[in-house]
Amino acid sequence: MATIAQGTTRTKPDHVRKTERGEAVTFLEAISEGLFEEMERDPRVFILGEDVGVYGGAFKLTRGFSDYFGRERVIDTPISEAGFTGAAAGAAHMGMRPVVEMQFMDFIAPAYDVITNYIATSLWRDAGPMPLVIRGPVGGGSRSGAFHAQNVEMAFFHTPGLKIVYPSNPYDAKGLIKAAIRDDNPVIFEEHKGLYRAPHLRQVLPHEDYIVPLGQARTAREGKDLTIVTYGMMVHKSLEAAATLEKEDGLAVEILDLRSLLPLDEDAIVASVQKTSRVLIVHEDTRTGGIAGEIALRINEKAFAWLDAPILRVTAIDSPIPYAPTLEDYVLPQTADILTAARYLARY
Amino acid sequence: MATIAQGTTRTKPDHVRKTERGEAVTFLEAISEGLFEEMERDPRVFILGEDVGVYGGAFKLTRGFSDYFGRERVIDTPISEAGFTGAAAGAAHMGMRPVVEMQFMDFIAPAYDVITNYIATSLWRDAGPMPLVIRGPVGGGSRSGAFHAQNVEMAFFHTPGLKIVYPSNPYDAKGLIKAAIRDDNPVIFEEHKGLYRAPHLRQVLPHEDYIVPLGQARTAREGKDLTIVTYGMMVHKSLEAAATLEKEDGLAVEILDLRSLLPLDEDAIVASVQKTSRVLIVHEDTRTGGIAGEIALRINEKAFAWLDAPILRVTAIDSPIPYAPTLEDYVLPQTADILTAARYLARY
Amino acid sequence: MAKRTVAPDSELVAGLTRRQLQEIYYYLALARAAEERLEILFRQGHVHGGLYRSLGQEGESVACAYALRPRTDGTGDLIAPLIRNTGAIFVMGGTPLEYFRQYLARGAGPSRGRETNIHFTDFARGIIGPVSPLGTMMEVLAGAMLACRMRGEDRVGMIWCGDGQTSTGAWHEGINFAAVQRCPVVVVIEANRWAFSTPTALQTRAKQFVDKAVGYGIAGERVDGNDVIATYEAARRAVDRARAGEGPTLLEAETYRLRGHAQHDAQDYVPADELEQAQARDPVELFRKRLLAAAWATSAELAAVHGRVAREVEQAAQQAVADPYPEAEEACAGIYTDVEIRPPWTRLEAPDPARA
Amino acid sequence: MAKRTVAPDSELVAGLTRRQLQEIYYYLALARAAEERLEILFRQGHVHGGLYRSLGQEGESVACAYALRPRTDGTGDLIAPLIRNTGAIFVMGGTPLEYFRQYLARGAGPSRGRETNIHFTDFARGIIGPVSPLGTMMEVLAGAMLACRMRGEDRVGMIWCGDGQTSTGAWHEGINFAAVQRCPVVVVIEANRWAFSTPTALQTRAKQFVDKAVGYGIAGERVDGNDVIATYEAARRAVDRARAGEGPTLLEAETYRLRGHAQHDAQDYVPADELEQAQARDPVELFRKRLLAAAWATSAELAAVHGRVAREVEQAAQQAVADPYPEAEEACAGIYTDVEIRPPWTRLEAPDPARA
Ligand SMILES: Cc1ncc(C[n+]2csc(CCOP(=O)(O)OP(=O)(O)O)c2C)c(N)n1
Ligand SMILES: Cc1ncc(C[n+]2csc(CCOP(=O)(O)OP(=O)(O)O)c2C)c(N)n1
Ligand SMILES: [Mg+2]
């Protein structure tokens, strides 16, 4: 392989040097750092997307990257999600490891064809591994309307060959983005925009290089009375509910943060169910056809005998995400819903 | 509304006159008849798709339609699934009732964006109802490889605003296509190509106009020992298995043919579970993220107390559909799998 | 230019009368004033989502729309506007009150608080609102006009597409469909040099967008979008062609986006001199000068227009601010025409999944 | 044409030597013979999926590919072929045995029985196999060549697209990406008048496909695709431009699809006279006559080529027929690099969902 065009300035952008300086980082900064480190580590890694270069992306996650790595490695694309995702696939064929940014993950929809039919099937078609990551902001609650608020996991959860990651905190986000980039399979990486800059989520991260392996859930809270299976933003609402349940109801709620949705960490789910015998699944995504169904079926297959209560869910209602605060708050699952559902299950 | 351009010949194509003549029709002919009758009944109904006109569609389902109704009402489109599906949406806005043919439903993927983001949300956005049908052949078993064999329900099952229909026999197919065309919501209509010309499925249909309402399942076989929830091609494999189970094991298997997948006939599922207490879900589609999950969760929500055994499933394995007969038969669920699963459940 | 005395309703230029020329000015002023007022509301925290300005592009938006035949009974021409077409929406009959209510997510707004910015539809006045994914509306408008053509209605549809949008597959499939089916549409490319932070050179290698017309086998024209009269004339030709059954025209309107992509964009990627030059070619200012120079309007008349605009905008803004958000429970309505979406079981009076 | 005596390796026409001209003829004959043999296998029930012929298009396919620099070690030029590019695949080093095995779903075939017709990839020889959805490969090839360009490799990628494919959004996004990024690609439009049963007039209103080039700001050329020498020369120019860093060329090859879309298509929608005229312009026949007329080959030499082709094809066909299908259990392998897909629980020795 010939050399990769190198950057024009060697000054690291400030927002990827916080860990170096021992400072706490936000969720967004953690992802920036992870991405930046992988680009330093591996010249095959490069970025494509709309406005990722000079502007640094709609959320400024790649701010300064193009100065540092050069415009060849941080490519501002035409508005063509299918085109540049397909191009990423072609580059991956040639041994590169592209990271595609969707300005908002909602705009992954035009790339649905190339992702499901071409990218996900590449290895299976004997056309080689497909090491690429498609990342971008997801999720509601920011009053941005139906096309800047979607969770896209269920558009892709049904496609063998893909992996899907959805972190809930800076440590995991950094470790997972790095693992995703090093993975030889195509990974869809969802970043809840409500977490991006949330000050209370800031964490001081390890100085040394680390990854969080794909496909492994994390116990966000131990408990014996009830398991909440969740991910992303809902981990925090669940933790909030769990604290209340402990205080007010004396309930010990276990919270499983899936982190990876595909492959699903079935073993972790089953182990927790075998411990608590009661399961609540919480996802921000809409209800019908949400991931709760698959989880319920896996539990039926592997741990039915342990169940003392029905597997229930708290989710968004079956609706696009509305703009008005009153409507959006109504559509999205709230901490109060989790509380209610958990109490119902505990009493069942 | 001004007049609609009328046809050039008034001779009905032969293959839509079988019911008129009292002859049994195939699955494909039933859909042709339904489509034809609706076009006769309502000048707002028209067809768009690739090669649907002079050629009559890849499966000849609209053979002769353009001669009868004129080329304005049976439009051969450029190869642009998003373009003509979006155009159908525009026409629906103007009060038309377009029927879009996907040459193979696999090619709906490029239209994923417009379907999920525009069409499904139209009513919700206060942009009016969206009476359009997207229909086409689905399903495996015909040695056509990964891109002419897909079931697409799970790409759309998660999208509020859409309806999804998947008939298993000529009577239902005709009644459902007619109901779908008359429905004011966008409907995705899946036609298993393995059923199209299967001679043993031929039925004599009623002379009079009838519809099969969307959203209602059908009990394909009554039984008290076990419920199989299924649809499409798998209804027939399930019936085959049920006959064997009756003969060899003395088991009375109930088979619920969903017919509509979205909205799901939850009441029918719950009623059957309350009767049999054992559920097997069978779908041809791949496993992870298949519709079985949602069904399992609905049962948990509404009928957990009735369950005597875990909710289990028989499905395709998590793989694209391969071309070689050995591989394809291995990937797709077979009658033997249903037998095994049913016996396991009955003994549980 | 020599001053002439003419009858008030005779055609002065481009077939436009004094009243019409001043009406165009009214829409230009209205669009600008409404957006400026909205910016204030934004800073006051009344707008939740993004805020998009059409500053510098009001000219092409209003001039093009003015070539159409608006109606209020659903029989007129149709438009598919985008975020920078405040002016066009007003020309078709949209009102500042609707505009503010929509941006402020009010329950009485045209999408009842469901959707953002100018994402609203009003078939009576011929407005088909967009969704965010770019390109889709090209497909949709093609089909809407196909339906009109099938029924023998002589309506025309006009769509505005940013230069960036031309890169989308949806746009390509839509315009190609319109071309093949000879749908009566006018496709205005708002060539404003930027797509968010991406300059045209990174969007396409075409020298000019009008060069795409021949590849679709349709008419193409390029015009200075900041010249209101020239743009109106070009749009008029395109509309006439469409109405005469000659199919689509691709009309490239050269213009400039004087603000950042949205309110949150400081546009620091824009070269300072480029911005300065563009500011000197403000279409509203150019048109004002021309109106006065040609004596198509007096200063007093224009002052009256501004007075009217200010009143209308202020009244609408105050009304919208006073209006409430929609009721939370309305969220369950209108997802299907006939399938009920129930409230979550956790919010039932006696929470019970079996009853949800 | 006057007969000349020349040294066997000197350039006779278009920079091609006698050996090369006869090699081109060999590929033409090989493509045709392999497809004819496959038709027999099809009728015998050996082929399960669709069978697609390139009859009448072998000329453009072989001539264009012949302008490339094939290698077998993964460092050469790349192609993204389609169903009518049997010839191009052979030029790059694909073999009739692979071709038959692939069509016959054999376990030893290049996609191990997983995929249909010519859907197979071989990076060593620079073949990136397609998937069915049309347009995707334009995106993919653009990106593959972007990678080569980023690494300073002077490789060129060539893609064949049917006229119908140009209507897809994917194609548009892909070629636009290639244009903006100046990717070294040659985009051959196989203008064979039909897309399945849809004539060009219902596909685009453009007068010719090459008119699309200007809209992408790239070089465009149109050539008689049934004239092997002219096509080779045009392709050569395009390849040279690409290799010189000048970016993509859109090369329209006018040709004709002499058979139906696939084996099951009786092509009764094709006017009889159109077909007749096209048959008279069979590219293989035209090239054969030209070779003989110009004395670039003798009848004996061409007979020898046919003899070799017949042997190779027959041997490959027999071998492929004798080969087995893949083992059923292989279906679980190769879906992820690192995640195991287990066999269904109902097929375990002791069926148990908890163990699957
Ligand atoms: C398919 C899609 N991708 C990305 C976006 C995000 N986005 C919104 S506006 C915009 C830039 C549009 O530029 P242009 O078309 O030139 O219009 P302008 O803003 O200049 O009027 C982008 C990238 C989108 N709306 N849709
Ligand atoms: C996105 C998509 N839609 C539909 C099809 C079905 N299809 C396969 S080939 C074909 C016609 C292709 O015509 P053209 O591009 O002109 O190629 P040709 O067959 O003439 O070589 C169609 C419609 C497809 N493969 N992909
Ligand atoms: Mg722009």
Ligand SMILES: [Mg+2]
């Ligand atoms: Mg063709």
